[in-house]
Structures are given as structure tokens and as C-alpha cells.
Amino acid sequence: MTENDAQVTHDVAEPSGGRFALWLSGKEHGELTYRRQGSLLLADHTFVDPPARGGGNALQLVLALVAFARAEKLHIVPNCSYVRALFQKRNDFSDVAAKSP
Secondary structure: OOHHHEEEEEEEEOOOEEEEEEEEOOEEEEEEEEEEEOOEEEEEEEEEOHHHOOOOHHHHHHHHHHHHHHHHOOEEEEOOHHHHHHHHHOHHHOOOEOOOO
16 A cells, blocks of 8 residues: 555544545545644644555645645644654745744
């Protein structure tokens, strides 16, 4: 199960938040959840089933969150350890990273 097979859907629970779901071969295998506070998206949980890990699938969830933030002109607070690690490694997410107070 690799990222080439992946589809990501977005379920919004406005105004409080939502989730991105990872689908592989018609079955859900992961999610990234967030809460919304004003112009901030608080990424609080990322999970991918063990058999689907290691193929870039979790990254696909984060990329969907980043694309959503860009489209809506929002900023991401990476509370989830996986999202935080990616934000520390990748400069291309700096435009959507929430600024520290």
C-alpha cells in the first residue's frame, strides 16, 4: 500500500474542525484530525494503520491539510508530533505555519 494508491477525503465539522481520511483500495487506513480556532488549524492527531505505514501515506494527509490551509488562508499549529516533525524538516510549509507568540 503506497501513496500512489492513496486517496484523501476531507470531512469538515464546521466550525469546530474536521479530519482528513486516507483511503487505500476502498478502505480507510488513516486519518489526520484538526480543531479550528479562528484562522488557526490545530493539527492534533495523525494515524496510519501499521500495514500502510512507510509508503508516504501519512505525508499525503499532511499535504492535504497544508493545501486546505493555503486555499482558506489559514495557519497550522502542529500539535501532533508527526506534523510538528514534518514542519521542522520542511521549509515549504513555512507559509502556513502559525507564528509563535
